[in-house]
Amino acid sequence: MENRHYLVLDKFIEHYGGRPGGLVRILYKAQELFGYLSPEVQAYVAEKLDLPLSHIYGVATFYGQFRTKPRGKYGIGVCLGTACYVKDAQAVLERLRAALGIREGETTPDGLFWLHTTRCLGACSLSPVVVVNEDVVGEVTPEAAVELVRRCREAEKVEEVERVPERPGPPRDARAAPPGP
Amino acid sequence: MYRSAQDLHATRERLRPVLEQRLQEGRPGPPAQVLVCTGLGCMSAGSQDVLKALKKEIRARGLDVAVTHTGCFGFCRMGPLAVVHPGGIFYTRLNAGHVPQLVRTHLAGGEPVEELLYRGPDGRAVLFMHDVPFFRRQTRVVMADAGLINPEDIEEYIARDGYLALAEALGSLAPEEVIDIVTRSGLRGRGGAGFPTGRKWAFAREAEAHPKYIVCNADEGDPGAFMDRAILEGNPHAVLEGMLIAGYAVGAGEGYIYVRAEYPLAVRRLEIAVRQARQAGLLGKSILGSDFGFDIDLCMGAGAFVCGEETALLRSAMGERGEPRPRPPFPAEAGLWGKPTVINNVETLANVPLILRRGWEWFAGIGTGRSKGTKIFSIAGQINNTGLVEVPMGTSLRTVVCDIGGGVPAGRRLKAVQTGGPSGGCIPAHLIDVPIDYESLAELGTIMGSGGLIVLDETNCMVDIARFYLAFAGEESCGQCTPCRIGVHRMVEILDRITGGRATESDLRELEDLARDIRETALCGLGQTAPNVVLSTLRYFRDEYLTHVRERRCPAGVCKPLLH
Numbered sequence: 246m247e248n249r250h251y252l253v254l255d256k257f258i259e260h261y262g263g264r265p266g267g268l269v270r271i272l273y274k275a276q277e278l279f280g281y282l283s284p285e286v287q288a289y290v291a292e293k294l295d296l297p298l299s300h301i302y303g304v305a306t307f308y309g310q311f312r313t314k315p316r317g318k319y320g321i322g323v324c325l326g327t328a329c330y331v332k333d334a335q336a337v338l339e340r341l342r343a344a345l346g347i348r349e350g351e352t353t354p355d356g357l358f359w360l361h362t363t364r365c366l367g368a369c370s371l372s373p374v375v376v377v378n379e380d381v382v383g384e385v386t387p388e389a390a391v392e393l394v395r396r397c398r399e400a401e402k403v404e405e406v407e408r409v410p411e412r413p414g415p416p417r418d419a420r421a422a423p424p425g426p
Numbered sequence: 427m428y429r430s431a432q433d434l435h436a437t438r439e440r441l442r443p444v445l446e447q448r449l450q451e452g453r454p455g456p457p458a459q460v461l462v463c464t465g466l467g468c469m470s471a472g473s474q475d476v477l478k479a480l481k482k483e484i485r486a487r488g489l490d491v492a493v494t495h496t497g498c499f500g501f502c503r504m505g506p507l508a509v510v511h512p513g514g515i516f517y518t519r520l521n522a523g524h525v526p527q528l529v530r531t532h533l534a535g536g537e538p539v540e541e542l543l544y545r546g547p548d549g550r551a552v553l554f555m556h557d558v559p560f561f562r563r564q565t566r567v568v569m570a571d572a573g574l575i576n577p578e579d580i581e582e583y584i585a586r587d588g589y590l591a592l593a594e595a596l597g598s599l600a601p602e603e604v605i606d607i608v609t610r611s612g613l614r615g616r617g618g619a620g621f622p623t624g625r626k627w628a629f630a631r632e633a634e635a636h637p638k639y640i641v642c643n644a645d646e647g648d649p650g651a652f653m654d655r656a657i658l659e660g661n662p663h664a665v666l667e668g669m670l671i672a673g674y675a676v677g678a679g680e681g682y683i684y685v686r687a688e689y690p691l692a693v694r695r696l697e698i699a700v701r702q703a704r705q706a707g708l709l710g711k712s713i714l715g716s717d718f719g720f721d722i723d724l725c726m727g728a729g730a731f732v733c734g735e736e737t738a739l740l741r742s743a744m745g746e747r748g749e750p751r752p753r754p755p756f757p758a759e760a761g762l763w764g765k766p767t768v769i770n771n772v773e774t775l776a777n778v779p780l781i782l783r784r785g786w787e788w789f790a791g792i793g794t795g796r797s798k799g800t801k802i803f804s805i806a807g808q809i810n811n812t813g814l815v816e817v818p819m820g821t822s823l824r825t826v827v828c829d830i831g832g833g834v835p836a837g838r839r840l841k842a843v844q845t846g847g848p849s850g851g852c853i854p855a856h857l858i859d860v861p862i863d864y865e866s867l868a869e870l871g872t873i874m875g876s877g878g879l880i881v882l883d884e885t886n887c888m889v890d891i892a893r894f895y896l897a898f899a900g901e902e903s904c905g906q907c908t909p910c911r912i913g914v915h916r917m918v919e920i921l922d923r924i925t926g927g928r929a930t931e932s933d934l935r936e937l938e939d940l941a942r943d944i945r946e947t948a949l950c951g952l953g954q955t956a957p958n959v960v961l962s963t964l965r966y967f968r969d970e971y972l973t974h975v976r977e978r979r980c981p982a983g984v985c986k987p988l989l990h
Contacts, residue, residue, distance in 0.1 A: 265723070265725065265745065265762070266726065266742070266743045266744065268745035269728050269742070269745055273726060303747050304745070304747055307730060307748065307904075308727075308729050308730050310687045310729035311728060311729075325649075326649035326650055327649040327650040327847075327878075327880045327894070328650045328806035328807050328812075328880060330649075330894055331880060331882060331891070332807070332808075363688065364688060364731065365650060366466075366688055367466060367646065367651075367652035367655040368466050368467055368502075369502075369652055369804060369807075369812060370467045370502030370505075370806060370813050372807075372812075381466065381469075383467075383470050383471060
């Protein structure tokens with residue numbers, strides 16, 4: 246699995262390596278493949294691009310979109326743009342903290358949920374807004390946010406039942422798990 | 427492949443009947459087309475399901491009705507939206523469950539479904555889109571095609587005269603003439619600072635170094651602003667054409683669109699647009715039979731607000747940390763790889779083809795003395811009609827917020843309107859008749875910014891809002907210069923004391939002193955403008971600060987430690 250990811254990344258580096266802003270694209274791809282930018286992955290990119298590891302680390306930690314730690318399968322993001330803030334997105338965030346038992350930036354011990362806050366998603370007309378992986382959900386009350394979590398858990402149960410033991414699925418260890426859909 | 431202006435005209439003529447049908451506002455006929463909005467707002471509200479259900483139902487009934495998805499109509503509050511043409515019959519808040527009735531009664535039966543039409547505050551149903559008050563009072567020029575054409579089909583853009591401005595520039599105008607037209611039009615940057623676009627282009631043209639670059643700043647970072655997202659999602663080719671014209675005018679052969687990662691749909695539509703433009707020969711070598719060549723690539727932002735600042739954007743586009751540098755030299759002189767680079771905002775570029783097509787006199791005829799053309803505003807917060815509004819520069823804030831925006835919901839009272847995002851300030855309710863132009867807003871201590879308007883009512887605390895913006899700036903500080911890295915945090919701490927009931931009046935003095943110092947000494951625009959929101963709220967809402975400090979009370983009931 247890991248090796249295959251590296252092969253895909255190699256192709257991507259070949260294509261984008263010399264282009265302006267290529268590093269950012271490559272890091273996105275690496276994060277998509279591995280779930281986060283581990284020290285090993287950063288070192289790999291540095292070597293391939295012939296750049297100092299400090300440069301890669303500097304870029305990876307400068308931007309909010311890059312993660313240097315693993316995250317849960319379901320990313321639950323609360324938008325804290327102004328429109329959401331004035332419509333009390335804080336209350337949504339607080340309820341999610343309580344429901345998941347974690348704070349933003351953290352992942353639940355079962356590796357399922359990663360709670361985070363986002364910058365303005367530009368969906369201000371639907372504020373307050375929560376994003377579940379890539380899906381934007383609008384006009385979210387604290388109760389509706391908890392309901393979103395419940396639905397993710399249910400989807401997970403269904404998947405669990407459907408999963409054939411022999412099937413080479415994603416590793417159960419969250420550290421190596423790829424991000425959700 | 428388009429090898430000449432004639433080829434463009436041929437496509438335009440071929441598609442003319444389809445497009446004209448969509449423009450017969452208020453003159454209904456047998457339903458022939460349904461347009462469904464697939465902007466982010468409507469998509470999040472489920473417009474994809476509506477689209478799918480429509481296609482299925484129409485096919486099942488064997489109707490001859492075309493279904494097209496478009497970009498953002500701007501009336502995001504009422505989504506998912508759909509319009510039936512000819513006539514422009516306007517449906518709001520649709521879901522897939524409504525589709526069978528809509529198809530049976532209207533598309534097959536010819537009778538509009540009244541209960542799905544828009545209803546105004548008086549409860550009356552409005553049949554046609556152009557009669558909806560939200561649209562009637564707007565002047566939609568840049569946004570005009572966003573809800574009219576399929577953003578993933580270059581031919582529909584061409585059918586709306588797309589790429590004809592480029593053809594005209596390449597065919598009959600010298601680069602200097604193009605710059606002259608843009609200069610005369612009075613177009614100023616829509617990203618915030620309002621620098622004259624023609625002058626920026628002239629600087630880059632005069633610069634001797636080669637190659638030169640065009641960069642589109644699509645890093646719409648101001649929280650609460652989403653007009654650029656709507657343009658990118660709804661009419662991406664207008665931005666590409668603007669960049670091509672800019673490239674021809676300044677003598678650049680390459681362009682980059684720096685687009686923020688929070689807009690995946692915009693990225694997808696841009697990628698499609700660039701691919702189609704290349705296939706059509708409108709990007710690449712010898713465009714439209716001329717010797718002008720130009721290509722465009724995307725650069726992805728990665729979640730750093732400071733990258734909206736142009737020198738930070740350039741560094742980020744080159745794959746580095748997005749840290750700004752002092753100016754001069756300005757990018758027009760030394761930008762990407764030290765070469766002359768024009769950086770224009772999305773909305774600015776989308777205006778360029780229109781100016782060339784309709785003439786600078788047309789553009790200069792809209793707006794006020796030094797603020798020409800239209801401006802798109804996103805209105806959000808405590809407002810009935812959240813969405814995108816395009817009006818002539820100089821339109822009063824009252825018209826935008828109260829008439830088009832429908833005012834504050836639930837009978838609450840308007841308190842202030844925040845403009846210009848984290849770099850801007852707040853306009854109090856009693857000054858709501860101010861005309862929105864660059865100069866008038868500056869006089870009130872705020873800025874136009876990119877056009878985000880956040881409406882605040884009596885349930886919002888101004889100190890809390892100031893703290894929100896300042897904390898945002900502090901988190902997004904790149905950390906290079908001390909005033910921003912440390913000073914902004916000191917200010918946030920003072921605001922924490924005020925909202926936490928632990929402040930004294932000397933804190934207020936220190937807050938103002940710090941604000942002035944940071945404004946004078948920070949390295950880049952982010953730091954220099956971060957204190958604006960504090961200074962502006964102190965200017966208009968000092969009493970509210972004092973109530974927090976002296977009486978340990980939050981009049982809006984927001985600051986939790988002060989609730990008794």
